[in-house]
Amino acid sequence: MSTGGSTTAVARRAARGDVVRAGARAGFVARGVLYLLIGVLAVRIGLTGTGEQADKGGALAQVAGTPFGAVILWALGIGLVGMALWRLSEALFGGAGPKGDKPAKRAVSAARFVFYAVSSFFVLSFAAGNRDSGAGATDRQSHDITGRLLDLPAGQWLVGAAAVGFLGAGLWMGGRAVMRKYRKRLTWATMSAHQRRFMDVTGIAGGVGRGLVFAAIGSFGLKAAIEFDPDEAKGMDDAIRSFAQTPAGPWLLVAVAAGLVLFGVFSFGQAKWRDV
Numbered sequence: 412m413s414t415g416g417s418t419t420a421v422a423r424r425a426a427r428g429d430v431v432r433a434g435a436r437a438g439f440v441a442r443g444v445l446y447l448l449i450g451v452l453a454v455r456i457g458l459t460g461t462g463e464q465a466d467k468g469g470a471l472a473q474v475a476g477t478p479f480g481a482v483i484l485w486a487l488g489i490g491l492v493g494m495a496l497w498r499l500s501e502a503l504f505g506g507a508g509p510k511g512d513k514p515a516k517r518a519v520s521a522a523r524f525v526f527y528a529v530s531s532f533f534v535l536s537f538a539a540g541n542r543d544s545g546a547g548a549t550d551r552q553s554h555d556i557t558g559r560l561l562d563l564p565a566g567q568w569l570v571g572a573a574a575v576g577f578l579g580a581g582l583w584m585g586g587r588a589v590m591r592k593y594r595k596r597l598t599w600a601t602m603s604a605h606q607r608r609f610m611d612v613t614g615i616a617g618g619v620g621r622g623l624v625f626a627a628i629g630s631f632g633l634k635a636a637i638e639f640d641p642d643e644a645k646g647m648d649d650a651i652r653s654f655a656q657t658p659a660g661p662w663l664l665v666a667v668a669a670g671l672v673l674f675g676v677f678s679f680g681q682a683k684w685r686d687v
Contacts, residue, residue, distance in 0.1 A: 431493075431500050432687045438494020438527065439682035441487045441534075445470050446621070447675030453651050453668030457661045465668070466550070466647040467530070471537045484538035491531035497687065498524035550646035557632065558641035570644075571636035578629025581622045588618020597684045610684065613677035620670015624650055 448470035455461045463469055474483050501520035505512035560569045587593070593614045599607065627650040635643035645653065654664040 431497050434490075434493025435497035435687040436493075436682045436685070437490040438492075438497060439678045439685065441490030442494065443675040443678030443682065444474075444487060445534075445675070446617075446671050446678060448473050449647070450620075450668050450671030450673075450675060453671060454665055456652060457655060457665035457668055460661075464550075464648045465651045467533060468537070469648065471534065475537075481538065484534065488531055488535035488538050491527055491534055495524055495527035495531055498527055550649045553628075553632075553644045553646040553649075554641050557635050557644040561635075561639060561641055567636050567639060571633060574629045574632030574636055576629070577632060578626050581624070581626025581629055583622070584625060585619045585622025588615050588622065591615065593618070593681075596686055597681070598686055602684060606680075606684065610677065610680050613673045613680060616670050617672075617674025617677040620667050621674045623654075623667050624671070627651075627653055 445467060449465050449467065452463050452469050452473070453465035455463060456465055464472075471484060471487075474480050474487070477483065498520045502517050502524055506516060506520060557570055560566045560573075563569060591611065591614065593610070597610060602610070624647060628645060628647065631643055631645040631650060631653070635641055651664065651667065654667050655661045657663050659666075
């Protein structure tokens with residue numbers, strides 16, 4: 412066997428080894444904590460109209476205020492690094508299951524790697540003392556990035572393409588949740604009936620809630636592109652608050668927020684039963 416082939420084989424085994432799998436499970440826990448906190452903050456906003464921020468920065472600010480906040484922040488950041496590395500290993504070497512090597516699935520894993528790499532950087536920056544990545548940061552970043560893109564020659568098309576990506580991702584997330592696609596990624600055959608019901612309830616409601624938020628971000632981004640106005644773009648907090656402006660009022664916001672809480676709980680279940 413050539414040296415190159417041997418090196419690739421070793422890298423592939425390492426990518427599917429215990430360390431990477433442990434990192435993935437830590438990542439699911441970290442993601443669960445963040446979504447749980449974001450959902451709780453969003454519920455408060457819907458019920459009381461509080462000025463708290465329902466985004467990652469708002470969640471991190473809540474963690475920072477606890478007795479062991481600094482330790483927890485670093486743990487969350489490191490957990491998301493583990494998630495990013497797991498997704499990178501899937502992109503490079505394929506994921507678990509018979510269809511894990513398909514180019515489309517590896518491309519999706521690559522996109523998820525970028526998403527979680529950015530998320531981990533965000534959390535670790537906050538843990539290191541960069542409070543510019545705190546509450547409300549997603550809204551500011553959304554406006555700033557949209558404004559910079561619109562200044563480019565093909566800016567409207569770039570913003571529109573990104574917005575369509577978020578909108579499509581949201582619809583994809585919600586659709587897959589309703590169709591229970593998550594089941595094939597779980598150790599379903601070994602789970603009890605109670606465990607299956609738990610994952611179905613949290614997986615469907617949580618996936619739909621998360622999908623609605625991503626779709627809302629995408630729809631506002633599309634509006635920003637069409638109207639050539641960066642102020643129309645919204646981050647997670649503004650997108651969540653926008654549900655209160657619908658005919659259903661604050662109750663739709665609360666329903667979406669409850670979905671985010673359940674997605675956090677679903678992530679904890681994935682940490683235990685996901686086939687990684």
